Structures are given as structure tokens and as C-alpha cells.
Amino acid sequence: MSLSAIAAALEQFCLWTWQTSLHASVLIALVLVIQFAFGKRLPARLRYAFSLLVLLRLILPVAPATSFSVFNLGKHHASPLPASEIRPTTSMPAPSLAQTIDIPVKLTTAPVKASRFSLREVASTAWLSGLIVSLFVVLRQHRKFSRWIKARPPLDNPRLAALLEECKTIMRVRREARLIVAPQRTTPALFGLRKPCLLLPDGLVQKLDERELRMVFLHELAHVKRADILLNWAIIAVRSLHWFNPLVLLAMRRLCADRELVCDAMVMSQLAVNERRAYGNTLIKLLDVFSDSGFCPSLVPVINHKHEIKRRVTMIAQFKPTSRIAFLFSAAIVIALCCFTFTRAAEKKGVSSGNATSNRTAESKPANEKSQSSAQVLIENLKKLLQEKNDEVLKAQDRTDQLRKELRISDAVAEGTGSIALNPETARRLEAARIEVESQYRGLNSLVTLLKAKSDAELQKIINVAVPDEVLTSLLKAKAENEQRLANLSSKFGDANAEVKGLREENRKVSDQIADRVQAILAGLQVKAEVMQTQIESLHRAVDEAKNKDADLAAKFRPYFEAKRSLENHEKIRDAILLRLEQERIDAALPGRRQ
Numbered sequence: 001m002s003l004s005a006i007a008a009a010l011e012q013f014c015l016w017t018w019q020t021s022l023h024a025s026v027l028i029a030l031v032l033v034i035q036f037a038f039g040k041r042l043p044a045r046l047r048y049a050f051s052l053l054v055l056l057r058l059i060l061p062v063a064p065a066t067s068f069s070v071f072n073l074g075k076h077h078a079s080p081l082p083a084s085e086i087r088p089t090t091s092m093p094a095p096s097l098a099q100t101i102d103i104p105v106k107l108t109t110a111p112v113k114a115s116r117f118s119l120r121e122v123a124s125t126a127w128l129s130g131l132i133v134s135l136f137v138v139l140r141q142h143r144k145f146s147r148w149i150k151a152r153p154p155l156d157n158p159r160l161a162a163l164l165e166e167c168k169t170i171m172r173v174r175r176e177a178r179l180i181v182a183p184q185r186t187t188p189a190l191f192g193l194r195k196p197c198l199l200l201p202d203g204l205v206q207k208l209d210e211r212e213l214r215m216v217f218l219h220e221l222a223h224v225k226r227a228d229i230l231l232n233w234a235i236i237a238v239r240s241l242h243w244f245n246p247l248v249l250l251a252m253r254r255l256c257a258d259r260e261l262v263c264d265a266m267v268m269s270q271l272a273v274n275e276r277r278a279y280g281n282t283l284i285k286l287l288d289v290f291s292d293s294g295f296c297p298s299l300v301p302v303i304n305h306k307h308e309i310k311r312r313v314t315m316i317a318q319f320k321p322t323s324r325i326a327f328l329f330s331a332a333i334v335i336a337l338c339c340f341t342f343t344r345a346a347e348k349k350g351v352s353s354g355n356a357t358s359n360r361t362a363e364s365k366p367a368n369e370k371s372q373s374s375a376q377v378l379i380e381n382l383k384k385l386l387q388e389k390n391d392e393v394l395k396a397q398d399r400t401d402q403l404r405k406e407l408r409i410s411d412a413v414a415e416g417t418g419s420i421a422l423n424p425e426t427a428r429r430l431e432a433a434r435i436e437v438e439s440q441y442r443g444l445n446s447l448v449t450l451l452k453a454k455s456d457a458e459l460q461k462i463i464n465v466a467v468p469d470e471v472l473t474s475l476l477k478a479k480a481e482n483e484q485r486l487a488n489l490s491s492k493f494g495d496a497n498a499e500v501k502g503l504r505e506e507n508r509k510v511s512d513q514i515a516d517r518v519q520a521i522l523a524g525l526q527v528k529a530e531v532m533q534t535q536i537e538s539l540h541r542a543v544d545e546a547k548n549k550d551a552d553l554a555a556k557f558r559p560y561f562e563a564k565r566s567l568e569n570h571e572k573i574r575d576a577i578l579l580r581l582e583q584e585r586i587d588a589a590l591p592g593r594r595q
Contacts (some may be wrong), residue, residue, distance in 0.1 A: 014124040027341040044261035134240035145296040155179040167217040189301035280316040382581040389574040396567040403560040407412035434539040441532040539571040
């Protein structure tokens with residue numbers, strides 16, 4: 001598949017996303033109005049059905065055209081466009097230039113400058129960038145959390161395992177679900193599409209009794225039964241596709257909130273009347289361990305946001321099974337919304353046929369409105385214009401070749417396979433070397449400063465630890481041995497003994513050698529720091545020289561590249577004129593096209 005085909009497909013996909021987002025915004029507005037009008041009287045399942053309608057509308061690939069669509073109210077049928085404003089959509093060589101150049105019979109206009117980027121291309125690129133960034137962030141967090149889950153062993157607690165099996169029986173869930181201890185500041189949540197894992201915060205088992213844990217298990221198993229993990233991925237995909245529409249983001253957030261209400265209602269239907277208050281108290285108790293931060297987007301937690309707890313507890317306190325009348329009324333509203341918003345505006349036959357006739361007239365205008373003689377005049381004028389454009393191309397080519405010789409530009413740079421810019425690897429290596437030397441210099445300079453602030457006695461004790469030295473180690477060892485021998489001889493023969501005096505003299509010499517060695521080490525560290533400072537300055541100069549050289553080369557070669565771009569523009573316009581000329585020749589050669 002060619003790049004142009006990929007770009008066209010991307011543009012069409014972006015256009016579909018934009019139109020779907022606009023149509024879904026109307027449905028979102030209607031749903032918000034209905035929810036606001038009915039307030040708390042609206043059942044949780046009906047709220048959830050409305051939110052699901054929005055999700056389905058956002059992923060609907062094609063909407064049928066009907067006369068009762070709500071979008072007929074805002075449709076205005078404009079008159080057919082004049083033929084001069086219609087552009088053919090068939091695939092032809094160089095369509096963007098050939099179709100945008102409209103040369104009259106008498107060619108007196110200046111050459112047309114082609115736009116480099118269209119607004120639609122910029123919008124498509126911006127939308128695709130947002131989509132990629134959004135999906136990348138979600139998938140990266142999901143992968144990181146998935147690796148963490150795989151490294152965690154299942155919770156080995158027979159009591160909780162038996163309780164979970166009991167809850168699975170109540171909710172009629174057959175899928176396997178593992179219990180895993182999650183980080184401290186989280187809420188119980190469900191994770192995993194194929195092998196769901198029920199995450200329990202660290203310490204939650206000790207804070208909740210068996211009845212409260214049962215409520216938590218029932219709620220999460222309701223998510224498993226309803227396949228809410230799969231729904232969660234659909235919500236993530238819709239959020240990524242329509243990241244630019246705040247109404248869609250609001251609708252998806254309300255869908256998550258309504259999903260929790262439906263799961264609460266599902267759990268309430270399995271509980272006795274006296275257990276419903278305990279269920280609400282359990283949700284309130286979970287607020288103590290709840291944290292809004294650190295959630296993986298693919299998780300399905302018991303609590304999404306703290307401010308939703310009040311609405312959920314109110315629903316639990318006022319819970320009543322949905323009556324048949326309420327169910328039928330809800331179904332009627334849902335069907336009506338589908339009919340009005342899951343469709344598009346119908347096209348009137350007169351308008352559509354008029355547009356088709358206008359398009360055919362616009363495409364055949366040169367054949368129907370120009371005589372054979374006028375066609376020949378047009379061809380001759382096109383030839384003259386083509387000759388003029390060829391002369392401009394030759395002049396631009398001579399100018400480009402002259403600048404290339406004067407500036408001594410290599411073939412690799414001229415053909416675009418080489419680069420005049422600073423090699424990124426060289427710049428990175430220089431910067432890395434400079435940063436490393438600066439770091440070593442700061443550490444060494446700090447060490448020298450601290451050592452100089454110590455007294456001689458303290459230096460002799462600590463310098464060999466900070467800067468290990470073999471000579472100093474041997475001197476310190478000799479001094480320690482002399483002091484030990486001196487102590488033994490002094491206790492036996494007294495201080496007046498000749499051998500004792502000799503040992504004292506030898507010990508004094510060793511102490512002087514130690515002091516000299518300590519000063520020599522300090523001096524060596526100082527010299528080493530000065531050498532590193534010189535290296536840093538040298539690296540700074542090398543980086544600056546490389547950047548200056550890169551800037552000088554860019555400024556030096558700029559006239560050549562400007563001349564080369566001018567040449568390319570002239571060649572594009574010449575090719576477009578040549579294509580138009582060939583089209584006119586073909587039309588003139590076909591009698592059926594000239595009537």
C-alpha cells in the first residue's frame with residue numbers, strides 16, 4: 001500500500017471520527033437533559049442503558065439515512081455549487097496540482113503557488129498524535145501493572161478462598177478468579193480480561209469482617225459476570241478516538257459511574273433486606289483505604305471517585321426492584337433515542353440528482369461549452385505557458401548548479417542522503433563526557449574541602465578510608481606495631497632503656513612520614529581536581545565549537561537549499577501544466593467529448 005493511500009485512509013477515518021463525535025454529542029446532550037429532568041426517579045439500569053447508547057453511537061461505523069432522524073432539523077440544502085468550484089475526485093497523477101490549476105482560454109494570470117499543507121491534513125495529524133499518545137500511555141501503564149501482577153503470588157487464605165467460592169455460587173459465576181494482595185493505598189478492584197484477578201489492598205482483610213468482605217466479593221463478581229473488563233477496554237478505545245471532545249469524555253466518565261450503580265443494584269437483588277444497609281456501610285468504610293492516584297486505567301475498582309459514594313449510598317437506601325411498567329417505559333425511551341440519533345439526515349431526491357447533474361456538468365464543461373476552435377486556442381496557450389515554465393525551470397536549475405559548485409556541496413548533501421547538521425551521536429557523547437567529568441569534579445572538590453577542614457589527628461584517622469593508599473596503610477601499620485612493642489618494653493624495662501628510646505625515635509619518624517604522606521595525598525587530590533576542571537573547560541569549548549561549526553555550515557548552505565526548493569516548485573507547476581495540456585489534447589481527439 002502506497003503512502004498516499006495510507007494518508008487518504010487516515011483522512012477518511014479522521015473525518016468519520018469527527019462526524020461521529022458531532023452526532024454523538026447531540027445524543028449526549030439529549031441524555032443529559034433526560035437525566036436532569038427525571039433526576040433520582042430514573043432507575044439505575046435506565047441510566048446505564050443511556051450511557052451504553054452513547055458508547056454504541058460512538059463506535060457505529062455507518063448510520064442509515066431516515067426522514068425521522070433528529071439531524072433533519074438542522075439540515076439546510078444549499079444550491080448546487082458552480083462548476084468552477086467543483087473538483088473531480090477520481091484518482092489521477094498529481095491530482096492536488098492538476099485539479100487546482102484552472103487555466104482560462106486567455107492565460108494572463110500569474111503561476112499558482114501550491115499550498116504545502118491543507119487544514120484537513122493538519123487536523124488529521126493532530127488527531128492521530130493525540131490518539132497515539134493516549135493509547136501509548138494506557139498500554140504502558142497496563143503492561144507495567146500486568147508485570148507486577150504476574151510477579152505476585154495468589155493470596156493463600158483458605159477462609160477467603162471459601163468465601164469467594166460461596167459468592168461465585170450466589171452470583172452464578174463460573175470463571176476462575178484469583179485473590180492478590182495489592183499496594184496499600186488502593187481500593188478493591190478487578191484486573192485481567194482472560195484470567196481476572198481480584199485485588200485486595202494490603203491490610204484490608206484485617207479491617208473488614210467476613211460479611212463486609214462478602215459484599216466486596218459480590219460487587220467484583222458482578223463486574224466479572226457483566227464482562228465489565230471488556231467494556232472498560234471499549235471505553236478506553238472511545239476515549240482515545242474522541243480525545244478532543246469534552247462531551248465524550250464526560251459521557252464515558254458517567255458510564256463508569258452508572259456501571260457501578262448497576263453492579264450495586266445487581267448485588268442488592270442478591271441480598272436480604274437487613275443486609276442492604278451493611279452493603280452501604282461497607283462502601284463508606286472503603287473510603288478509608290481509597291486513593292485516587294496510582295490507578296491503572298484498565299482496572300475496574302469498587303470505587304472510581306469519592307464524590308460518587310453519596311449517590312451510590314442514596315440509591316442503596318432507596319433501592320426498589322424495577323417494575324414491569326418502568327421497564328417497558330425505559331425500553332420505549334431507549335428505542336426512541338436509537339431511532340432519532342442512530343440515523344442520519346435523509347437526502348432529498350431532487351437535491352441529490354441536482355448535485356449529480358451539476359457534477360457531471362462541471363466535469364464536462366470544457367467539452368460542452370467550448371467549440372473546437374476555442375479548444376485549439378486553449379492548447380496553444382497551454383503550450384506557450386509550458387514553454388515559459390520550462391525556461392524558468394532551466395534558469396532555476398542553472399542557479400542551483402552554480403551555488404552547488406561555489407559552496408562545494410557534496411553529492412550526499414545535495415541528494416538528501418547526507419546531513420550538514422551536527423552528528424547527534426557526537427553531540428551526545430560530548431555532553432555525556434562533560435556531565436561525567438563535572439560530576440566527578442564536584443565530588444572530588446567537596447572531598448578535598450572536607451578533608452582540609454579536619455585537624456591533623458583526624459586526617460590520619462579518616463583519610464585512608466576516604467582515599468585508600470598502600471603507602472599510608474603500611475606506615476599506619478608500622479606505627480601501630482611500634483606502639484605495641486614500645487608499650488611492652490616500657491612496662492618491662494622502663495623508659496630509660498636504650499631499646500625503648502630507639503623505638504620512640506623510630507615511632508616519631510614514622511609519625512612524620514605519615515603526616516607527610518597525608519599532605520601529599522591532599523596535594524594530589526587538589527591537582528586531580530584542577531586537571532578535571534581543565535577537562536571540563538576543554539569539553540565546554542569542544543561542544544561550543546561543534547555547535548558554532550554546525551550553525552556556520554547551515555548558514556553557508558542556506559542559499560543552495562532555498563534555490564533547490566524554488567526549483568522543485570517550478571517543476572511541480574510545469575508538471576501540472578503538462579498534465580493539463582495532455583488532458584486537453586485527449587479531449588480534442590475524442591469527437592464524442594466535443595459537441
